[in-house]
Amino acid sequence: MKDVLExxxxxxxxxxxxxxxxxxxxxxxxxxxxxxxxxxxIAKVNCGDKATYEEVIKASKEAFEKWQxxxxxxxxxxxxxxxxxxxxxxxxxxxxxxYEMGKSYQEGLGEVQEMIDICDFAVGLSRQLYGxxxxxxxxxxxxxxxxxxxxxxxxxxxxxxxxxxxxWNTALAWVCGDVTVWKPSEKVxxxxxxxxxxxxxxxxxxxxDYAVSSLIVGDAAIGELISHDKRVPLVSATGxxxxxxxxxxxxxxxxxxxxxxxxxxxAIIMTEHADLESCLVGAVFGAVGTxxxxxxxxxxxxxHESIFENVKAAMKKAYGQLRIGDPLNSNNHVGPLIDKxxxxxxxxxxxxxxxxxxxxxxxxxxxxxxxxASGCYVKPAIFEAENHYEIVQHETFAPxxxxxxxxxxxxxxxxxxNDVPQxxxxxxxxxxLRESEIFLSHAGSDCGIAxxxxxxxxAEIGGAFGGEKxxxxxxxxxxxxxxxxxxxxxxxxxxxxxxxxxxxxxxDL
Numbered sequence: 066m067k068d069v070l071e072x073x074x075x076x077x078x079x080x081x082x083x084x085x086x087x088x089x090x091x092x093x094x095x096x097x098x099x100x101x102x103x104x105x106x107i108a109k110v111n112c113g114d115k116a117t118y119e120e121v122i123k124a125s126k127e128a129f130e131k132w133q134x135x136x137x138x139x140x141x142x143x144x145x146x147x148x149x150x151x152x153x154x155x156x157x158x159x160x161x162x163x164y165e166m167g168k169s170y171q172e173g174l175g176e177v178q179e180m181i182d183i184c185d186f187a188v189g190l191s192r193q194l195y196g197x198x199x200x201x202x203x204x205x206x207x208x209x210x211x212x213x214x215x216x217x218x219x220x221x222x223x224x225x226x227x228x229x230x231x232x233w234n235t236a237l238a239w240v241c242g243d244v245t246v247w248k249p250s251e252k253v254x255x256x257x258x259x260x261x262x263x264x265x266x267x268x269x270x271x272x273x274d275y276a277v278s279s280l281i282v283g284d285a286a287i288g289e290l291i292s293h294d295k296r297v298p299l300v301s302a303t304g305x306x307x308x309x310x311x312x313x314x315x316x317x318x319x320x321x322x323x324x325x326x327x328x329x330x331x332a333i334i335m336t337e338h339a340d341l342e343s344c345l346v347g348a349v350f351g352a353v354g355t356x357x358x359x360x361x362x363x364x365x366x367x368x369h370e371s372i373f374e375n376v377k378a379a380m381k382k383a384y385g386q387l388r389i390g391d392p393l394n395s396n397n398h399v400g401p402l403i404d405k406x407x408x409x410x411x412x413x414x415x416x417x418x419x420x421x422x423x424x425x426x427x428x429x430x431x432x433x434x435x436x437x438a439s440g441c442y443v444k445p446a447i448f449e450a451e452n453h454y455e456i457v458q459h460e461t462f463a464p465x466x467x468x469x470x471x472x473x474x475x476x477x478x479x480x481x482x483n484d485v486p487q488x489x490x491x492x493x494x495x496x497x498l499r500e501s502e503i504f505l506s507h508a509g510s511d512c513g514i515a516x517x518x519x520x521x522x523x524a525e526i527g528g529a530f531g532g533e534k535x536x537x538x539x540x541x542x543x544x545x546x547x548x549x550x551x552x553x554x555x556x557x558x559x560x561x562x563x564x565x566x567x568x569x570x571x572x573d574l
Contacts, residue, residue, distance in 0.1 A: 141191025325537025
């Protein structure tokens with residue numbers, strides 16, 4: 066890992082405040098980044114404080130005045146180069162993501178590939194920031210809409226996707242003409258510093274000596290500063306629902322804009338017409354990938370009574386084949402949870418589901434021994450449960466899966482799926498066209514993502530990503546998600562010698 070850290074510019078002690086490429090001294094707390102893989106201290110980071118936050122915002126405001134004056138294609142060219150730099154650093158950055166966060170190396174590489182993909186998307190977008198033209202009701206008038214950059218975009222990101230979600234925001238914000246201030250999760254600060262280093266390498270090559278991208282590592286206090294700051298017109302926050310409520314409330318009180326990507330309680334519906342063999346891989350990966358720490362992880366499988374026992378047996382057999390261990394070893398399927406707090410939440414869920422009436426199908430538990438010395442390795446567990454259990458209604462960020470039986474038609478399964486506070490991702494496994502269309506209709510899934518014959522986990526950057534209800538309603542990444550990073554303006558031009566009023570109003574002097 067030492068060579069990886071050197072390649073990415075990570076030192077034994079690092080500044081957690083970077084204004085562009087400038088490292089800022091801070092009186093904030095010093096934290097250590099410990100790998101959940103083996104419990105090793107990777108490096109230390111000096112966090113930001115209120116004074117350094119003010120310095121970051123001041124520099125960002127000044128940078129915005131310069132950055133917005135570049136044309137969108139010019140900004141897109143720089144983002145293109147950042148995408149190429151990520152291609153060069155894909156292997157070491159993917160390895161650091163895996164080691165600092167605990168996801169498999171293949172998933173770490175996949176996360177960096179998402180960053181590359183969104184840069185490619187943003188480059189094309191830089192020539193497609195389209196408005197609309199409208200016919201005016203007034204003669205010799207022309208109307209149209211155009212989009213302008215907002216200014217500073219604050220980004221608060223979570224530990225489970227330590228780099229991809231940042232890039233979803235930055236790549237689009239930058240081509241739109243915004244500058245960004247990033248508060249990463251304090252659980253994974255090193256991947257953030259690595260991304261800042263890579264970005265600034267490109268910026269400097271292009272003569273950008275101002276703070277298009279800034280970084281400030283810190284705890285919830287930094288997030289509160291961002292959320293309450295009127296100088297930050299848009300706050301994009303990814304994390305838990307309680308965190309999102311605080312951010313959304315603070316931003317709304319100052320009439321700012323927020324983009325919230327919060328928790329999920331994602332379900333796969335398996336009807337009696339499901340192709341069980343083809344849907345098994347999607348179900349298992351959705352439940353145990355990233356050790357159940359994806360916002361799109363499969364938490365529930367809602368199964369028709371006619372195939373319930375077959376699915377239960379198949380899932381039990383598949384879980385018996387899972388290999389748990391070092392995520393840098395490609396032979397392993399499941400790595401560790403992020404930390405001991407996550408382990409405690411996992412253990413609480415195992416106990417709660419039994420107390421509330423659930424039946425154990427695959428036993429869970431914390432693993433011990435030299436191979437699991439960090440204390441963060443757990444066994445993926447499966448329970449037969451009812452949807453109304455309090456613990457089932459709650460998102461446990463761990464590999465705990467609930468199998469729920471339904472009777473009757475697909476409408477009953479959809480009702481069960483929708484009967485949770487969250488609304489991020491959903492899926493149906495069926496070969497019946499009618500069932501799939503009902504699931505995708507206005508009376509079907511109430512989630513922001515609805516899939517047919519694939520799992521809940523894994524999204525492509527071409528589509529807007531996000532969910533409804535307690536998931537927050539935000540949309541990031543592809544499609545027209547770029548519009549939230551800009552302000553829309555309606556323009557009317559009068560090229561006549563008179564000033565007729567709209568709606569035929571007369572106002573003669």
